[in-house]
Amino acid sequence: KNEVEQSPQNLTAQEGEFITINCSYSVGISALHWLQQHPGGGIVSLFMLSSGKKKHGRLIATINIQEKHSSLHITASHPRDSAVYICAVRSPRDDKIIFGKGTRLHILP
Amino acid sequence: GAGVSQTPSNKVTEKGKYVELRCDPISGHTALYWYRQSLGQGPEFLIYFQGTGAADDSGLPNDRFFAVRPEGSVSTLKIQRTERGDSAVYLCASSLETGNNEQFFGPGTRLTVL
Numbered sequence A: 001k002n003e004v005e006q007s008p009q010n011l012t013a014q015e016g017e018f019i020t021i022n023c024s025y026s027v028g029i030s031a032l033h034w035l036q037q038h039p040g041g042g043i044v045s046l047f048m049l050s051s052g053k054k055k056h057g058r059l060i061a062t063i064n065i066q067e068k069h070s071s072l073h074i075t076a077s078h079p080r081d082s083a084v085y086i087c088a089v090r091s092p093r094d095d096k097i098i099f100g101k102g103t104r105l106h107i108l109p
Numbered sequence B: 001g002a003g004v005s006q007t008p009s010n011k012v013t014e015k016g017k018y019v020e021l022r023c024d025p026i027s028g029h030t031a032l033y034w035y036r037q038s039l040g041q042g043p044e045f046l047i048y049f050q051g052t053g054a055a056d057d058s059g060l061p062n063d064r065f066f067a068v069r070p071e072g073s074v075s076t077l078k079i080q081r082t083e084r085g086d087s088a089v090y091l092c093a094s095s096l097e098t099g100n101n102e103q104f105f106g107p108g109t110r111l112t113v114l
Helices: none
Strands: A004-007 A010-014 A019-025 A031-037 A043-049 A052-056 A059-064 A069-074 A083-090 A097-099 A103-108 B005-007 B010-013 B019-024 B031-037 B044-050 B053-056 B065-068 B075-079 B088-095 B109-113
Touching (some): A004 A083, A010 A019, A019 A031, A019 A083, A019 A103, A031 A069, A043 A052, A043 A059, A043 A069, A097 B044, B044 B065, B044 B075, B075 B088
Parallel strands (some): A010 A103, B010 B109
Antiparallel strands (some): A004 A019, A019 A069, A031 A043, A031 A083, A083 A097, A083 A103, B005 B019, B019 B075, B031 B044, B044 B053, B065 B075, B088 B109
16 A cells, blocks of 8 residues: 555546545655646646645645645636646655655646 | 756667766755656655765665765766666756755656667
8 A cells, every 4th residue: 555645546627626636645744745747747846734724826735634634626627727736745754755646637628 | 047957858768778867956955856757656756865965865776776966966867777667757856955845846857768
């Protein structure tokens, strides 16, 4: 079992829909990251959080430390949101980042 | 530019050849990370540098892989006797320091070993 699990693996939705991507992890963490990866490989950091909730534009990230779970939400989704969204956790023990396999999101116009 | 850059963007080589992949971190970032991402997978840690020294190289898969950062800025990932299984996107990231600092990723180098 992977230390970081994401669901769903693939998600196709219509423009305007509310999107939720989930991340569960099984290790202790010092921080959790949500990353966006567009075709071609470039990765952009969306959020880094260790508790509570963060919001940036149409993106919202939440984390529940007790349940070892985080969600990334996209409101009013748009075709340009189509990308792979990766959840990654940082280990407090050795500072390494462990990545999930990513969720491939496709927003149809 | 202000971001992390990697060269080349694509590299095609033959099995058994030697390759070097270069990463230019953001100026002033002391921590530099190398990751490998195989198709359909998330990135996997290879090695990270704090300054000039490799602070943790436990992710390097075997002794064909080596990385240097001689002046604490640019880093080169070196792969000897490449194998088809080395084909992947090699990602570099840098951050101000280690610890809970945001990592900024480069665009990656797509390595294909024929």
